Amino acid sequence: MAGTDREQTLLTDGPAIILVEPQLGENIGMVARAMANFGLSELRLVNPRDGWPSEKARATASRADHVIDNVAVFGDLASAIADLSFVFATTARQRDNFKPVRGPVDAGRALRSRFLAGQKTGILFGRERFGLFNEEVGLADEIVTFPVNPAFASLNIAQAVLLMAYEWMKSGMESEIATPFSGPDVVPAEKEHLIGLLTHLEAALSARGYFRPAPKKPKMVDNLRAVLTRPGFTEAEIKVLRGVVASLDYFSPKEPRGSGYPDRKAEADRAGGTGRGEHE
Amino acid sequence: MAGTDREQTLLTDGPAIILVEPQLGENIGMVARAMANFGLSELRLVNPRDGWPSEKARATASRADHVIDNVAVFGDLASAIADLSFVFATTARQRDNFKPVRGPVDAGRALRSRFLAGQKTGILFGRERFGLFNEEVGLADEIVTFPVNPAFASLNIAQAVLLMAYEWMKSGMESEIATPFSGPDVVPAEKEHLIGLLTHLEAALSARGYFRPAPKKPKMVDNLRAVLTRPGFTEAEIKVLRGVVASLDYFSPKEPRGSGYPDRKAEADRAGGTGRGEHE
Numbered sequence: 187m188a189g190t191d192r193e194q195t196l197l198t199d200g201p202a203i204i205l206v207e208p209q210l211g212e213n214i215g216m217v218a219r220a221m222a223n224f225g226l227s228e229l230r231l232v233n234p235r236d237g238w239p240s241e242k243a244r245a246t247a248s249r250a251d252h253v254i255d256n257v258a259v260f261g262d263l264a265s266a267i268a269d270l271s272f273v274f275a276t277t278a279r280q281r282d283n284f285k286p287v288r289g290p291v292d293a294g295r296a297l298r299s300r301f302l303a304g305q306k307t308g309i310l311f312g313r314e315r316f317g318l319f320n321e322e323v324g325l326a327d328e329i330v331t332f333p334v335n336p337a338f339a340s341l342n343i344a345q346a347v348l349l350m351a352y353e354w355m356k357s358g359m360e361s362e363i364a365t366p367f368s369g370p371d372v373v374p375a376e377k378e379h380l381i382g383l384l385t386h387l388e389a390a391l392s393a394r395g396y397f398r399p400a401p402k403k404p405k406m407v408d409n410l411r412a413v414l415t416r417p418g419f420t421e422a423e424i425k426v427l428r429g430v431v432a433s434l435d436y437f438s439p440k441e442p443r444g445s446g447y448p449d450r451k452a453e454a455d456r457a458g459g460t461g462r463g464e465h466e
Numbered sequence: 467m468a469g470t471d472r473e474q475t476l477l478t479d480g481p482a483i484i485l486v487e488p489q490l491g492e493n494i495g496m497v498a499r500a501m502a503n504f505g506l507s508e509l510r511l512v513n514p515r516d517g518w519p520s521e522k523a524r525a526t527a528s529r530a531d532h533v534i535d536n537v538a539v540f541g542d543l544a545s546a547i548a549d550l551s552f553v554f555a556t557t558a559r560q561r562d563n564f565k566p567v568r569g570p571v572d573a574g575r576a577l578r579s580r581f582l583a584g585q586k587t588g589i590l591f592g593r594e595r596f597g598l599f600n601e602e603v604g605l606a607d608e609i610v611t612f613p614v615n616p617a618f619a620s621l622n623i624a625q626a627v628l629l630m631a632y633e634w635m636k637s638g639m640e641s642e643i644a645t646p647f648s649g650p651d652v653v654p655a656e657k658e659h660l661i662g663l664l665t666h667l668e669a670a671l672s673a674r675g676y677f678r679p680a681p682k683k684p685k686m687v688d689n690l691r692a693v694l695t696r697p698g699f700t701e702a703e704i705k706v707l708r709g710v711v712a713s714l715d716y717f718s719p720k721e722p723r724g725s726g727y728p729d730r731k732a733e734a735d736r737a738g739g740t741g742r743g744e745h746e
Contacts, residue, residue: 220625222618248620280647284703287649291642331645333635338502340528345500348625349632355613362571365611367560369567423564 200354201274201297202228202308203347204266206322209235209314215246215254216344217311222250224351230258230266230308263310263322271305272297275318275326276346278339282320285329293330294353309350311343374418383424383431384411390435480634481554481577482508482588483627484546486602489515489594495526495534496624497591502530504631505638510538510546510588543590543602551585552577555598555606556626558619562600565609573610574633589630591623654698663704663711664691670715 203221208214208231218229231238238259247254260266267273274293275285288296293309300307310326312318323329332341332349341349356362388407397403419427483501488494488511498509511518518539527534540546547553554573555565568576573589580587590606592598603609612621612629621629636642668687677683699707 219620219622223614223621223625225615225618248622250618250620284700285649286652287645287647289643289645291636329649331647332632333639333644333646334503335505335635336646338505338530340499340530341503342499342528345503345625345628348628352612352629355615356571359613363569364613365567365569366613366616367567367611369565369609372566420564 200226200228200301202230202270202306203351204230204232204263204273204308204310205234205343206232206263206310206318207235207313208343211236211240211242212246213314213343214240214257215243215248215250217347218243218247218250218253218257220344220348221351222247222253223348224355226351226354227253227256228258229253229256230260232260232263232266234259263325267308267310267325269306270308272300272307273310273326274308274328274330275310275323276330276332276350277312277317277323278331278334278341279317281323281329285323285326287329287331289333290330290349290353291356293328293350294357296328297354298357309347311346314343370420370422372418372420375421375424379421379424380415380419383419383427384414386428386435387414387431390431393435480506480508480581482510482550482586483631484510484512484543484553484588484590485514485623486512486543486590486598487515487593488623491516491520491522492526493594493623494520494537495523495528495530497627498523498527498530498533498537500624500628501631502527502533503628504635506631506634507533507536508538509533509536510540512540512543512546514539543605547588547590547605549586550588552580552587553590553606554588554608554610555590555603556610556612556630557592557597557603558611558614558621559597561603561609565603565606567609567611569613570610570629570633571636573608573630574637576608577634578637589627591626594623650700650702652698652700655701655704659701659704660695660699663699663707664694666708666715667694667711670711673715 203217203226205214205217214231214234221227221229234240238257244251244254274288274297297307297309309330310318310322312322330350332346334341387410391397397406483497483506485494485497494511494514501507501509514520518537524531524534554577577587577589589610590598590602592602610630612626614621668690671677677686
């Protein structure tokens with residue numbers, strides 16, 4: 187899925203990601219990679235088990251060096267969030283407290299509107315094995331939880347960070363269905379192009395005796411037109427199909443290559459071979 | 467983030483995930499885990515480099531055994547999608563073809579509506595290093611691409627599967643901001659509770675000479691009321707605060723613990739200690 191464009195500005199704003207007592211350097215690296223993919227760069231660690239820096243973290247970060255280089259390490263959670271105005275805690279379990287609970291879409295939007303208001307925010311992620319303690323959740327303002335399969339809830343820390351980073355990115359998009367690049371505009375061609383194709387094809391088929399017996403011809407033409415009308419072909423697609431019909435029409439089994447070219451070409455042109463000629 | 471409830475029905479419906487020539491068993495395992503978290507279970511492999519079965523895949527699948535056990539292996543992509551009616555190809559790069567391009571939210575919805583119409587669908591994911599070849603994309607109906615940071619686009623295969631599986635799950639939710647569990651309903655208390663708290667607190671502060679000099683008292687009361695009104699405290703929260711005020715009021719520095727208890731208790735009750743008494 188690589189597609190990095192180094193000419194583009196590196197996105198770095200947004201909430202801090204705070205990992206509480208992460209155990210494996212590999213997971214910290216995967217978190218950094220997940221963050222970088224969706225434009226986050228501020229990673230804070232509270233008492234990483236194997237210390238910091240970590241070569242394993244750097245290796246799995248897949249060149250998210252700007253995140254790894256700026257990691258800040260704290261001795262306790264209170265210090266790690268001291269400069270933040272609003273903090274989410276991620277948790278998979280219901281907690282018995284006064285915290286509002288949001289899903290990731292809603293949380294991404296909440297973080298974005300606080301960001302736009304100039305507030306510094308963060309998201310807490312707990313230990314690999316058992317998440318956050320209740321008193322750690324207690325330091326957060328609200329809870330985020332993920333809509334996982336109730337019978338198989340096993341998101342790891344980097345997956346949870348990925349989903350939040352993704353929702354953060356989405357919350358800043360003009361439209362949630364925007365894409366970084368687009369396919370061609372699929373605008374059905376003006377009808378003259380489709381009619382040109384049908385006329386061309388019907389002439390070629392007629393010449394070969396396709397429409398038999400004769401009384402069935404109107405129904406057969408009707409079916410053929412329905413099949414080729416439903417897709418709503420664009421002008422470019424119709425050009426491709428015209429080429430296909432012209433080619434089949436030319437290399438006919440009855441007329442081996444090289445025989446009669448000028449005549450058949452002229453016939454194709456009469457039937458609308460330029461895609462426009464027949465109605466000009 | 468573990469929170470699996472084995473009593474719940476295991477979700478298994480939905481699009482097939484098709485990995486084209488995956489290299490590492492670990493990645494296949496992480497894909498299975500990502501799928502299981504969001505209720506997908508049908509994993510197909512086209513020419514996995516290291517063969518199948520893979521112990522590494524099972525180890526990293528984190529008990530998504532139902533996915534690993536049902537993996538189907540194919541010798542070519544056309545066979546792997548032969549029974550599907552609609553196929554998405556994931557890609558990070560613009561392709562020069564006629565395919566419509568969608569973001570993951572939109573793609574999740576499209577897959578859901580085809581699923582509800584009884585169509586069998588699939589999503590293609592390319593090789594770790596260079597994705598899908600153009601002719602492989604050509605076998606798909608439409609393209610999905612992710613709204614990644616243009617300057618750091620490095621989603622791995624399991625991350626890409628996770629995002630699509632997540633959007634698949636979301637597309638089936640009644641509301642995209644639904645959560646598997648909720649916090650308490652945050653309904654601001656009826657005003658009599660807030661007024662009870664304010665009356666109690668103001669009485670306790672008055673008794674200690676807090677409102678000085680006297681001419682400033684109205685403004686000070688006004689500020690205090692504004693601070694305690696803005697949060698929109700619930701009835702339960704106001705009960706907590708009443709307890710705090712009563713406790714501070716009782717263990718006053720001027721009156722050491724044990725002295726004068728009955729009188730101060732009576733005063734607190736007069737000021738609204740039950741949370742309702744003062745307006746009955």
